[in-house]
Amino acid sequence: MATEHSHDACRSVRDLLARIGSKWTVVVVRSLRSEPRRFSELKRDIGDISQKMLTSTLRDLERDGFICRKVTASIPPRVDYALTDLGRDLLGPLDSLGDWAVANQHRVDAARARAIAAE
Amino acid sequence: MATEHSHDACRSVRDLLARIGSKWTVVVVRSLRSEPRRFSELKRDIGDISQKMLTSTLRDLERDGFICRKVTASIPPRVDYALTDLGRDLLGPLDSLGDWAVANQHRVDAARARAIAAE
DNA sequence: CTGCATCCATAACGATACTG
DNA sequence: CAGTATCGTTATGGATGCAG
Numbered sequence: 001m002a003t004e005h006s007h008d009a010c011r012s013v014r015d016l017l018a019r020i021g022s023k024w025t026v027v028v029v030r031s032l033r034s035e036p037r038r039f040s041e042l043k044r045d046i047g048d049i050s051q052k053m054l055t056s057t058l059r060d061l062e063r064d065g066f067i068c069r070k071v072t073a074s075i076p077p078r079v080d081y082a083l084t085d086l087g088r089d090l091l092g093p094l095d096s097l098g099d100w101a102v103a104n105q106h107r108v109d110a111a112r113a114r115a116i117a118a119e
Numbered sequence: 120m121a122t123e124h125s126h127d128a129c130r131s132v133r134d135l136l137a138r139i140g141s142k143w144t145v146v147v148v149r150s151l152r153s154e155p156r157r158f159s160e161l162k163r164d165i166g167d168i169s170q171k172m173l174t175s176t177l178r179d180l181e182r183d184g185f186i187c188r189k190v191t192a193s194i195p196p197r198v199d200y201a202l203t204d205l206g207r208d209l210l211g212p213l214d215s216l217g218d219w220a221v222a223n224q225h226r227v228d229a230a231r232a233r234a235i236a237a238e
Numbered sequence: 239c240t241g242c243a244t245c246c247a248t249a250a251c252g253a254t255a256c257t258g
Numbered sequence: 259c260a261g262t263a264t265c266g267t268t269a270t271g272g273a274t275g276c277a278g
């Protein structure tokens with residue numbers, strides 16, 4: 001299947017890559033890997049993400065069915081985010097890619113160093 | 120390994136995702152899957168990519184060691200692009216992700232439809 | 239605590255014209 | 259043929275202030 005490249009397949013692949021290629025998506029998904037988290041926990045856990053980006057990343061992931069949002073109407077309000085089945089399924093290919101990235105990072109770095117040296 | 124998330128690992132994963140998440144990277148790599156191609160062949164094969172984006176995508180991929188560029192100084196000039204070993208290695212995780220995207224596209228579409236219906 | 243609204247800077251992308 | 263140069267548009271990300 002991977003060797004085909006129908007227009008539909010290309011579209012869905014590019015759609016998915018656009019989503020997981022956005023700056024914070026993978027970090028947020030990985031941060032939800034083992035258990036649900038509150039908004040502020042995510043923010044603290046990730047560290048250098050702005051409120052705005054955390055919010056919009058969560059909205060996008062929710063919209064596409066990767067996470068679900070549970071609101072507890074208390075004072076102060078409490079909102080928990082958790083991976084859905086679809087979100088957990090995504091962890092598989094994501095981890096594959098992540099492992100590949102870690103394993104081959106030195107090859108990319110070497111290529112970049114060569115490119116700079118050749119300038 | 121996948122469950123770790125050291126800072127270095129996160130950086131390399133995000134680096135890679137930024138590259139393959141850019142609009143044309145995957146399309147270009149897939150277009151080079153089976154054999155080397157000339158600039159104009161790539162452009163014709165992909166269709167709706169601009170010269171500028173094809174050039175810069177090829178430059179980035181070359182810089183990171185995923186493809187190599189072979190110039191034949193003739194008139195008219197001829198330039199062939201081919202995947203390197205690193206580029207071919209990337210096809211593996213890329214195909215996994217692609218297969219996942221094709222297989223699960225309907226779930227994402229369904230989630231989006233639900234999100235729109237709930238508005 | 240959770241988030242929305244606003245404004246701003248930069249980067250990505252695209253169209254067009256031109257060149258060795 | 260295989261680009262480079264330029265310009266304009268849109269998308270992305272970040273900082274800050276305000277609100278339920």
